[in-house]
Amino acid sequence: MKKYILMITILVITLSLFSIQVMAEGGTATQKKSLDLAPEAKSGILIERDTGNVMYEKDANKKLPPASMTKIMTLLLIMEELEKGSLKKDDVIRISENAASMGGSQIFLEAGEEMIVNDLLKGVAVASANDASVALAERIAGSEEEFVNRMNDKVKELGLKNTLFQNTTGLPAENHYSTAHDMAMMAKELLSHESITEYTSIYEDYLRKDSEDEFWLVNTNKLVRFYPGVDGLKTGFTNEAKYCLTATAKKNDMRVIAVVMGVDTPKERNAAVSNMLDYAFNTYETKKLFDKGQAITKLDLLKAEQNNVNVVAAESISTLYKKGESVENLTTSVELDSVELPLNEGDRVGTLVVKNGENLISETPLVVESDIEKASLFTLFKRSMQKLSKNN
Template sequence: MFNIKGVSKFFVLLFIIAFLHLITQQDVNAQVTSTNTKQPELAKDAKSAILIEQRTGAILYDKKAHQVLPPASMTKLMTLLLIMEELDKETITLDENIRVSEHAASMGGSQIFLEAGEEMKVEDLLKGIAIASANDASVALAERIAGTEDAFVKKMNLKARELGLENTNFKNPTGLPAAEHKSTAYDMAIIAKELLNYKEITSYTGKYEDYLRKGQENEFWLVNTNKLVKFYDGVDGLKTGYTNEAKYCLTATANKNNMRTIAVVMGAETSKERNQSVSTLLDFAYQNYEAIKLYEKGDKVTDLKILKAKKNNYDVVLKEDIFLIRKKEEKNNSYETKWELSKNIVPPLQKEEKIGMLGIFQDGKKIGEGELIVEQKIEKANLIQLFRTSMHELMLR
């Protein structure tokens, strides 16, 4: 035992003070180390930003993503979505000629200088929007689809409600300044996620340059407003934006390492800061996350027994591959699946018709999902077939 006999109280007190100071200093150092491990801000030059994975919608980074701001020409993501829907329904076709109205030709801002009465194919107008952010082309297609620009805007807002976007309101299909024309980084990401379900859209948004009216006197050179298409590996869209109020905005998408990401920044002061913020977000995604395939398209999930059909059993399969998005350092591969079929399924059913959903859960949280479809066409049975099926069932009992 340490003998303090003969040592003055002064030195004992001094020893205690020194010891306490050492402990306190260690605590301070520990706090500094903890602060240094905090994730750095990835979009410091933007008012708001978000980074998501397209298949699952998983949010990888979020900075004030629900802050309501003017979206400028990123508005055209919704315009493009409605155009792609109409092309898919074949209510318009790529080779259809559209006559440009005086109203469409009068649009200012970014444009391809359409003239009233000029005719241009839907595909060329689509290029004008996707590559050059053309306001006149946006209105021309809006009028073709809905009859008037105002009617098209109603469709835009209806679609926003369908997607659950409570903070978005459109006043035009172009993004030109208007009172109460607003959205958020989160909402823009969701619109982009939906748009990218049309795989062919990136064949337009991913082009750096193209031409309209090729070989004519009024030939027009299209140059993509999204420079990352040329300078960032994997970027193939989607839409830039700028107004004095909105500042510089960009919704970008990249497809690398079997993972498609969507990065949105709003309110950057310069185009350089905007592009740098998006690049930093994309770097973060591909450096820190990976996509793990859990199921493949066509994998069987369950059997479907359906009354009044020609056969007793049909295979229920996945419509698309299902992926899990995780941090690269994570080792937790445990997950569970739950599937649910629609109620009252009755024939006839078309081949690949949706009849349910499969959910992927980890620690009670849904981390992915996929549509369930019937692998083949299911026809309604006639009376003779129903009799045979009933007899077969009785024989098996």
């Protein structure tokens, strides 16, 4: 009898341990499934564009080759030049031997050929053209090397710690790396130039149309066509980097950015990004507070030539929350900096702080809407007289 009782006891304990192990493994699998939206990726991240809030991440600070996602920074510097007016879309660029020699993805530019900036920009944004990237870099900075220096300067300006570029294209190079987090932050900055999606959302187009050298552009980012709301940004592939993608999509005023790196196949890459976008739009909502360029307050400086210059939002401002969460305690406050004259249009003069109760939601730069010059002696004298007149 004791022998049978011992056997039954051992069996019960064994079954209990087995059940505990199964439950533990089942719980781990369930948890992993709920969190790992990009199982095939070496790293990934999902953020909301306006706030920069992270919805999901996986080894997001792991240094990896970014391949042609490098061109997100290339495009950012191009868009800055266009916005400053130092580069115009109808400017004609003569293609150098160096630019024409680029391998990999290209639009097959010939040395000595001339093409306008607008078409070269399409080549970069749609077809990931290495030759067009170098041609634009040489036009802006004089050489690709100097342009790369500017890329790395911009990396530092954005406060990114784990990115270093050696070229404008993403072609394999030693010590050329980035991370999913850093790529998302670069994409966030690029999307502040809202016209970029006019290019990155193109699925197909033509260069040199109706000529003997007509070239068919097809977007390397197939989600532009097959996922509603996707209008950018940049794919990447090399044998070392494998398949990468930084994608952005907008739905109901919420714009998100998803990045995956190091995926074995384009199908798995697109599936991972689609999963991340589905998760974002199914789980979160945003409340739009201010549009980019919307006036927030006015700047009245005693020693300025112009009175009451608008202070505007440097970019669109929203708050992000999970569906069903309360956002009734939202407050905004303006913190103005001490400034020195003169000021140029777009110079930062303060911060708009958004809170939900005591929780900090976002801090967004505020900039001046137009140039502000120092007041002339005549203006200062006139103001003094006006003030004296009022007091009397």
